[in-house]
Amino acid sequence: MANTMQSHMKKNTLPLVHFFLAFIMLLIGGTLGLLQGLNRGGVFELPASFNYYEVLTLHGILLILAFTTLFTNGYMYAAVRHTLGELSKTVKILAWSSLASFLIGSVLVVWMVLAGEATVMYTFYPPMQASPWFYIGLVFVVLCIWLAGLGIFISAFQWKRRNRGQHLPILAFFAVGIYTLVIFGSIGVTVEVLMLIPWAFGWTETINVMLSRTLFWSFGHTLVNVWYLVAISVWYTILPKIIGGRIFSDTLARLVVILIVILNVPGGFHHQIVDPAFSEGLKFMHVFMSLSIAFPSLMTAFAMFAVLERTGRKRGGRGLLGWLWVLPWGDVRFLTIMIAMISFIIGGAGGIAQTNNQLNQVVHNSLWVVGHFHITVGVTVVMTFFGLVYWLIPHLSGRVMTPFIHHLGMFQTAVWTIGMALMALSMHAAGLFGAPRRTSYTTYGDSATALGWEPYLSFLATGGTLLFFGVILIVYIVAHLMFFAPKGDTPFMDSRVEDNAHPTPKWTENWGLWVIVAILIISMGYVVPLVDLIENAPPGSPPHRTW
Amino acid sequence: MKMHRFEEIWLIFGVAVLVISMAITGYQAFAQGMGPPSHKETIDPTQVENTAPFDNPGVYQTGENEYEVVMTLQAFSFEPSEITVPKGAEVTFIMTSKDVIHGVNAPHTNLNTMVVPGQVQRITQTFNESEEFLLICNEYCGTGHQMMSATITVEE
Numbered sequence: 001m002a003n004t005m006q007s008h009m010k011k012n013t014l015p016l017v018h019f020f021l022a023f024i025m026l027l028i029g030g031t032l033g034l035l036q037g038l039n040r041g042g043v044f045e046l047p048a049s050f051n052y053y054e055v056l057t058l059h060g061i062l063l064i065l066a067f068t069t070l071f072t073n074g075y076m077y078a079a080v081r082h083t084l085g086e087l088s089k090t091v092k093i094l095a096w097s098s099l100a101s102f103l104i105g106s107v108l109v110v111w112m113v114l115a116g117e118a119t120v121m122y123t124f125y126p127p128m129q130a131s132p133w134f135y136i137g138l139v140f141v142v143l144c145i146w147l148a149g150l151g152i153f154i155s156a157f158q159w160k161r162r163n164r165g166q167h168l169p170i171l172a173f174f175a176v177g178i179y180t181l182v183i184f185g186s187i188g189v190t191v192e193v194l195m196l197i198p199w200a201f202g203w204t205e206t207i208n209v210m211l212s213r214t215l216f217w218s219f220g221h222t223l224v225n226v227w228y229l230v231a232i233s234v235w236y237t238i239l240p241k242i243i244g245g246r247i248f249s250d251t252l253a254r255l256v257v258i259l260i261v262i263l264n265v266p267g268g269f270h271h272q273i274v275d276p277a278f279s280e281g282l283k284f285m286h287v288f289m290s291l292s293i294a295f296p297s298l299m300t301a302f303a304m305f306a307v308l309e310r311t312g313r314k315r316g317g318r319g320l321l322g323w324l325w326v327l328p329w330g331d332v333r334f335l336t337i338m339i340a341m342i343s344f345i346i347g348g349a350g351g352i353a354q355t356n357n358q359l360n361q362v363v364h365n366s367l368w369v370v371g372h373f374h375i376t377v378g379v380t381v382v383m384t385f386f387g388l389v390y391w392l393i394p395h396l397s398g399r400v401m402t403p404f405i406h407h408l409g410m411f412q413t414a415v416w417t418i419g420m421a422l423m424a425l426s427m428h429a430a431g432l433f434g435a436p437r438r439t440s441y442t443t444y445g446d447s448a449t450a451l452g453w454e455p456y457l458s459f460l461a462t463g464g465t466l467l468f469f470g471v472i473l474i475v476y477i478v479a480h481l482m483f484f485a486p487k488g489d490t491p492f493m494d495s496r497v498e499d500n501a502h503p504t505p506k507w508t509e510n511w512g513l514w515v516i517v518a519i520l521i522i523s524m525g526y527v528v529p530l531v532d533l534i535e536n537a538p539p540g541s542p543p544h545r546t547w
Numbered sequence: 548m549k550m551h552r553f554e555e556i557w558l559i560f561g562v563a564v565l566v567i568s569m570a571i572t573g574y575q576a577f578a579q580g581m582g583p584p585s586h587k588e589t590i591d592p593t594q595v596e597n598t599a600p601f602d603n604p605g606v607y608q609t610g611e612n613e614y615e616v617v618m619t620l621q622a623f624s625f626e627p628s629e630i631t632v633p634k635g636a637e638v639t640f641i642m643t644s645k646d647v648i649h650g651v652n653a654p655h656t657n658l659n660t661m662v663v664p665g666q667v668q669r670i671t672q673t674f675n676e677s678e679e680f681l682l683i684c685n686e687y688c689g690t691g692h693q694m695m696s697a698t699i700t701v702e703e
C-alpha cells in the first residue's frame with residue numbers, strides 16, 4: 001500500500017505541485033485582500049512601507065495571474081494525462097519548464113513590488129514606469145503559459161496520430177481551446193511588454209500610452225474568458241458524472257469552445273469605453289464584439305439546464321420543478337459548481353449591462369466593477385475550482401476524502417458564498433454611488449458624498465473578513481486531501497455522452513480553420529484602431545514614478 | 548447539428564435581448580447624443596503648460612448658461628480645483644494629463660471618463676441641482692491618489 005501510494009504521488013507530482021503552489025498564492029492573496037477590505041472599511045491604515053497600493057498590486061497579480069494560471073495548468077495537465085494517456089517525454093519537459101519559467105517570473109515580479117519598485121497594479125499602465133525587472137518577470141510568466149500550451153498541443157497531436165479518425169476526447173478538446181485562446185490573447189501584451197522593457201532601461205525615451213493600454217486590454221479581457229472556459233469545461237464534462245448523468249450534447253460543447261475562442265479577443269475594448277482617442281462609431285462596433293460572447297454563454301445555460309433536468313428526472317424527480325430537488329445538493333462537489341453557475345447568471349447579466357456604452361459610464365472604475373469581477377471570477381471561476389479540489393486532489397494523491405472534510409467543505413462553501421455575496425453586493429452599491437476602485441480609505445476631507453459610502457464599506461469589510469476564513473478553510477482542506485487523508489482510490493470524474501447521442505460532426509476538429517477565423521476576427525477588431533493609434537499618435541510620454 | 552426546440556426558442560430570445568440592448572445603446576449614442584466621451588485630439592504631454600488652452604486652466608463662460616472648464620490633471624490634483632457654475636449650466640470639461648493616466652468622476656452624475664497623457668478629452672454635463680458635487684480621480688495614479696479631488700459648486 002505504501003508503495004502504490006508513493007508511486008501515485010510520484011506519477012502525479014506535476015499537477016500536485018501546481019495545486020500546492022496555487023493554494024499558497026490563494027492564501028497570500030486572500031490575506032492581502034483582507035487587509036484591503038479592512039482598510040476600505042476604515043478599520044486601519046496600512047503603513048507607508050507596505051501601503052495600500054503595493055498590497056493591491058500584489059493581490060491582483062497573485063490571484064488573477066498566479067493562482068488561476070497555476071490551477072489551470074495543474075488541472076489541464078491532469079485532465080490531458082487522464083484522457084489522452086501518459087505524457088511523452090517532450091511534453092513533460094515542456095510542462096516542467098513552464099513551471100520553472102513561472103517561478104522565475106513570479107519571483108522577479110513579487111520581489112520588485114515588495115521592493116517598492118513596481119507599485120503599478122496588475123495593469124501596469126504606462127507612463128508609470130516600474131523597474132525593468134518587473135516587466136522581464138512578466139515575460140517569464142507569459143512564457144510559462146506558452147510552454148504549457150505547447151505541451152498540450154503536442155499531446156493532442158500525438159494522440160490524434162495514434163488514433164486516426166477519432167475525435168479528441170472532450171476534455172482534451174477544451175484544453176486545446178483554452179490554450180489557443182490564451183496564446184492569442186497574450187500576443188498583444190507581449191508586444192506591449194517588449195516595448196516597455198527598453199523604455200524602462202532608458203534605451204528609448206518615450207512610450208505610446210494609448211497603444212500600450214489597448215494592447216494590454218486585448219490580453220486582460222481574454223484572460224478572464226480563459227478562466228471562464230476552464231470553468232465551463234468542468235460544467236460540461238465533469239458535472240454530469242457527479243450527478244449521475246451524461247453529457248447533454250458533445251457537439252454543442254465543442255461548438256461553444258470554438259465560438260469562445262474565435263469571438264473573444266476583440267471584446268477587450270469594453271474596458272476602454274470612456275477612453276479618449278477612439279471614435280463613437282468604433283466603440284459601438286465593439287459593443288457588438290463584446291455582446292457576441294454572450295451567445296455561447298446562452299447555449300451553455302441551456303445545456304446546463306438540460307443536463308440537470310434530464311438527470312433529475314432519471315433520479316425520480318417529477319413535475320415542473322421536481323427534478324431540481326432530487327439533485328445531490330448535499331454533495332459538495334455538486335453544490336460548489338451549482339453556486340458557481342447560478343452566480344454566473346447574475347454576473348453575466350451585470351456584464352451585459354455594463355458593456356453597453358452609456359451604462360458603462362455610470363460605473364466605470366467604480367467599486368461596482370470590483371464587485372462584478374469578485375462575482376464572476378471570485379465565485380463563478382473560483383468556486384468551480386474549489387469543486388474540483390474535493391475529488392481531483394485525492395485522485396492525484398492516492399487518497400480519499402473523509403466525511404469530516406466533506407462537512408468542512410460544505411461549511412467552506414457557505415462561508416465563501418455568504419462572504420462574497422456580502423462583499424460584492426456592497427461593492428456594487430458603493431460603486432453606484434460613485435465610490436472609486438483602487439483607492440485607499442479616504443473621506444475626501446469629510447465630503448458628504450464620500451461619507452455616504454461608509455455603511456457599504458463596512459459591509460465590504462465584514463464580507464472580506466468572512467472570505468478570509470473561507471480561504472483558510474479551503475487551504476486546510478487542500479492540504480488534508482494532499483497529505484493527510486486516508487489512502488485509497490478516488491476516480492477521475494469525467495462523463496460520457498448519452499448512448500443515443502448524434503455523432504459529433506467532423507468539422508469541429510478543424511482547428512486550422514478556427515485559428516484562421518479567429519485571426520480574421522481579431523484583425524477586424526484591432527487593425528483599424530491600432531493603425532490609428534500608431535499613425536496619429538501624440539508625442540510619446542516620458543516615464544513617471546508617482547509612488 | 549440538430550437542435551432542441553426549446554433551445555431554439557431560448558437562443559432566439561437571448562439574441563433578441565442582446566440586439567435590443569444594442570439598438571438602445573446605438574440610439575442613445577447617435578440619435579440622442581449620449582455617446583461615451585470619445586474625443587480624438589492629441590497634445591504633447593511634456594508641453595501642456597505651454598499649449599493653449601491648457602496654459603490657462605479655469606472656468607470660462609461660452610454662451611448663455613454654457614461653460615467650459617479647461618482643466619489639467621497631475622499627481623495628485625486638479626487645476627482648477629474649485630469650480631462654481633450656476634444651476635442648469637451646461638458645462639464642457641476639456642481635460643488633459645501632465646503626467647500619468649487619471650480618471651475623472653463626479654459621483655451622482657454621469658461625468659466619468661479617462662484622462663490620458665497625450666490626449667485631450669472632452670465631456671459635457673448639465674448640472675440641474677444646486678449642491679456641491681465632488682470631483683474625484685478614479686484611476687490609480689500614485690501614492691496620493693486617494694487625495695486627488697476637487698469640488699463643483701452649483702449655485703442657485
Ligand code: HEM
Pocket residue numbers: 029030031033034036037040056057059060063064067121122123370373374377378382436437438439440463464465467468471
Ligand atoms: C479573501 C478574499 C478576498 C478579499 C477580502 C478581496 C478583497 C478585495 C478588495 C477589498 C479589493 C480592492 C478594491 C479596490 O480598492 O479597488 C480587491 C481587488 C481585487 N480582487 Fe479581491 N478579494 C478577495 C479574493 C479575490 C479573489 C479570489 C480574486 C480572484 C481570483 C480576487 C481578485 C481581485 C482583483 C483582480 C482585484 C482588482 C485589483 C486591481 O484593481 O488592480 N480577489 N479584492
Ligand SMILES: [Cu+2]
Pocket residue numbers: 220221222224267268270271
Ligand atoms: Cu472584458
Ligand SMILES: [Cu+2]
Pocket residue numbers: 649650684685686687688689692693695
Ligand atoms: Cu488618481
